Amino acid sequence: xxxxxxxxxxxxxxxxxxxxxxxxxxxxxxxxxxxxxxxxxxxxxxxxxxxxxxxxxxxxxxxxxxxxxxxxxxxxxxxxxxxxxxxxxxxxxxxxxxxxxxxxxxxxxxxxxxxxxxxxxxxxxxxxxxxxxxxxxxxxxxxxxxxxxxxxxxxxxxxxxxxxxxxxxxxxxxxxxxxxxxxxxxxxxxxxxxxxxxxxxxxxxxxxxxxxxxxxxxxxxxxxxxxx
Amino acid sequence: xxxxxxxxxxxxxxxxxxxxxxxxxxxxxxxxxxxxxxxxxxxxxxxxxxxxxxxxxxxxxxxxxxxxxxxxxxxxxxxxxxxxxxxxxxxxxxxxxxxxxxxxxxxxxxxxxxxxxxxxxxxxxxxxxxxxxxxxxxxxxxxxxxxxxxxxxxxxxxxxxxxxxxxxxxxxxxxxxxxxxxxxxxxxxxxxxxxxxxxxxxxxxxxxxxxxxxxxxxx
Numbered sequence: 001x002x003x004x005x006x007x008x009x010x011x012x013x014x015x016x017x018x019x020x021x022x023x024x025x026x027x028x029x030x031x032x033x034x035x036x037x038x039x040x041x042x043x044x045x046x047x048x049x050x051x052x053x054x055x056x057x058x059x060x061x062x063x064x065x066x067x068x069x070x071x072x073x074x075x076x077x078x079x080x081x082x083x084x085x086x087x088x089x090x091x092x093x094x095x096x097x098x099x100x101x102x103x104x105x106x107x108x109x110x111x112x113x114x115x116x117x118x119x120x121x122x123x124x125x126x127x128x129x130x131x132x133x134x135x136x137x138x139x140x141x142x143x144x145x146x147x148x149x150x151x152x153x154x155x156x157x158x159x160x161x162x163x164x165x166x167x168x169x170x171x172x173x174x175x176x177x178x179x180x181x182x183x184x185x186x187x188x189x190x191x192x193x194x195x196x197x198x199x200x201x202x203x204x205x206x207x208x209x210x211x212x213x214x215x216x217x218x219x220x221x222x223x224x225x226x227x228x
Numbered sequence: 229x230x231x232x233x234x235x236x237x238x239x240x241x242x243x244x245x246x247x248x249x250x251x252x253x254x255x256x257x258x259x260x261x262x263x264x265x266x267x268x269x270x271x272x273x274x275x276x277x278x279x280x281x282x283x284x285x286x287x288x289x290x291x292x293x294x295x296x297x298x299x300x301x302x303x304x305x306x307x308x309x310x311x312x313x314x315x316x317x318x319x320x321x322x323x324x325x326x327x328x329x330x331x332x333x334x335x336x337x338x339x340x341x342x343x344x345x346x347x348x349x350x351x352x353x354x355x356x357x358x359x360x361x362x363x364x365x366x367x368x369x370x371x372x373x374x375x376x377x378x379x380x381x382x383x384x385x386x387x388x389x390x391x392x393x394x395x396x397x398x399x400x401x402x403x404x405x406x407x408x409x410x411x412x413x414x415x416x417x418x419x420x421x422x423x424x425x426x427x428x429x430x431x432x433x434x435x436x437x438x439x440x441x442x443x444x445x446x447x
Contacts (some may be wrong), residue, residue: 020317025307104319107326127330172308227305 003148010147015157018048022097022104026097027169027226028053028162029214034173038214042180045170049163050191052211058195059096060088060194061137065158068141069151073116075123078142082124088204089135090183091212097228102136105143120174129209152196159192169226243335244440245325247314247351247359249378252344254362255388255421257286257428260339262421262429263436264295270433272441273336275300275328277321279313279343286341300332312344318355325355336441348375358440360384360432372407384435385411387418387436392425 013019029049033039039048064085071077089095109117120142124133137158144154167185170176176184205213215228250257258277267274274296278286280303287303290296298310304320306313313321324337340347340356351359362380363371366389371381379385385407393400401420407416415435437443 004322018316020319022317022320022323023314024317025320027307058440080355100323101321104323107322108319119428171309227307 004212007147007149007153011149011153011157013161014143015160016026017168020108021101021161023101023161023165024168024227025226026101026165027173028094028097028166028228029211029218030166030169030226031173031224031226032214032218033177035212036214039051039170039175042176042184045167045176046184046187048211049166049188052208053166054159054188054191054195056206056211056216057159058198060204061158062195062200063202063204064135064140065137065144065155066151066200069154070139071141072145073142075120078120078138079123079133081141081224082135082138085135085138085204085208086132090206091216091220093215093218093228094212095135098136098162098165099131099134100227102139103130103134106134109143109146113161114143116142116154117146147195155196163188163192172225205210234337243273243338244358245338245340245356246436246440247340247342248362249342249349249351249359249382250315250362251346251367252387254344254367255366256341256344256362258288258421259362259386259388259419259429259432260290260341261293261295262426263339263433266430266433267337268295272437272438273332273334275332275335275338276302277324277328277338277340279306279321279341281308291425300328302328303403304371306343307319308382311349312343314342314355315350317354318352321355327417337436345378347371347374349378350381356446358383358436360435362386362387362388364389364399365393365403366396368396369403369406371408372403375410379407380411383415383439385414385416386428386432387416389420389421390418391423391425398420 030039033048039045063166064081068082071081094204106117110121140158141154167181171181197214218224218228246315250256276290280286286305287301290301291298304324321340325340328338329335351371359382361378365387387404387407387408388398404418408443417428417431419427419432420426
């Protein structure tokens with residue numbers, strides 16, 4: 001067994017939609033867009049994915065993921081990255097979603113013994129930290145480092161996860177067929193590759209107002225399938 | 229083989245977590261409403277997690293009912309996947325239960341109500357220590373023999389709304405007998421949770437207390 005093969009097997013495991021993280025309960029604002037008639041079909045879903053979801057991950061989540069990977073399990077550095085992610089996350093519903101997913105992910109990795117996960121989970125478990133730490137890209141970076149994945153592999157996993165989560169939500173919202181979803185993923189692959197092959201921005205920032213405002217506009221008084 | 233319970237970071241023993249699953253409208257929330265006063269009377273500190281499919285109706289109903297401190301009831305969105313949130317990926321429910329446990333350190337019991345589902349619904353034992361499945365006589369007298377993982381694998385099968393049997397032209401006792409037969413002797417309790425004549429609910433509370441709270445209950 002080579003280290004590279006082992007890393008690939010772990011990469012597939014943690015990137016699989018069967019890996020529990022709670023991400024299936026979030027739609028990144030898509031449910032509101034569907035309910036308001038702004039996302040009606042596969043073309044609309046593709047436009048949101050390629051124009052909002054992927055760019056937001058590339059410019060916002062990715063730099064935090066990279067920094068967390070580079071922290072190599074250093075809890076103080078990770079907490080600092082989490083604090084910056086919290087400060088810069090201007091869409092509170094998306095921030096809460098990222099924390100809930102990140103904390104779920106961290107909990108699962110702590111239970112299965114991924115190096116560094118239990119230590120960081122214990123460090124951010126204090127009540128005063130629960131609303132400001134445990135962001136998904138930070139946890140993904142920590143986990144990738146702990147599993148011995150390269151930063152490129154960890155980024156690939158992070159981008160795959162957010163893309164699959166969004167497309168899966170679109171299927172369950174009835175605006176995308178299961179086979180259409182695979183065609184959409186194939187069509188989005190080139191953009192995903194381009195994102196991963198382009199250096200990440202030095203400073204995180206996001207501009208995806210269509211999806212962000214939709215997530216903020218979600219009306220909790222009405223019926224909803226998803227938490228965002 | 230390493231068991232999950234022996235893996236690093238296994239949670240310390242805390243309140244028992246009991247799942248309540250079953251089809252839409254079978255009376256899961258009504259059963260919880262009937263169980264709460266019994267547990268309160270018996271001094272059991274209780275909290276509830278609900279998993280509505282689309283709304284937070286069940287959580288709001290329990291919060292507004294005056295039976296339990298509303299802060300002890302939380303809702304988890306099921307993302308259109310009532311199976312997933314209790315079985316394949318129960319992490320959001322685990323997080324909700326962990327949060328209740330942290331906010332109310334004296335808890336003895338957390339009831340986790342699934343969203344209305346079908347007969348294939350089962351709970352992950354990562355999430356609960358013990359679970360029951362609620363069907364009702366109004367769904368038809370063939371439900372037990374349709375088996376399904378929910379009916380066959382639960383720790384306790386509850387057959388609810390016994391009083392409705394004559395009105396939907398089924399024999400409640402025959403349903404209970406068939407349920408006991410298909411479950412090969414594993415527990416089945418018939419009940420009615422509403423109305424002037426409550427039946428079977430205290431026995432369900434007894435079963436929970438024996439199974440997961442390890443308390444002596446009179447036979």
